[in-house]
Amino acid sequence: MTVITRSVVSTAVALAALCAGPAQAHHGWSWAEEAQSELAGTVQRVQIAPPHPTLEVKTAEGAVWRVELGNPSQTERSGFTAASAKPGDAITAIGNRDRDTSQRRMKAVQIQVGGKTYDLYPERIQSPKR
16 A cells, blocks of 8 residues: 555656756756846836736837736846836846747846936846947
8 A cells, every 4th residue: 555655646746847848948948058148128018917017118129028027026126027128118128038939028136217226136236248
């Protein structure tokens, strides 16, 4: 009986690990370039929701980028809330772009909007390439 119980528990743990894998990968930085860059544009949409608040930012060239912020509590600790930006606001984001250049996605470490700077990941801020 003990062998069967251990087998069932082992199988359950293995299945849980498999299911959790994709969710954990989402929260990492492995998908992003190492070098940071700057993205300037206009806020199209603000979404403050788990797992990561996001901004849709339209550049002067007309491309729309998804800018991921920190998790909701981390984003709020930086001072950024749903009221900090609205559609039409000018924004500059510094962060790590997606390694897949077909994706218009950035993980922001710092954003500037409305004359205010929000350090989302202060320990990760580098001088961005332009």
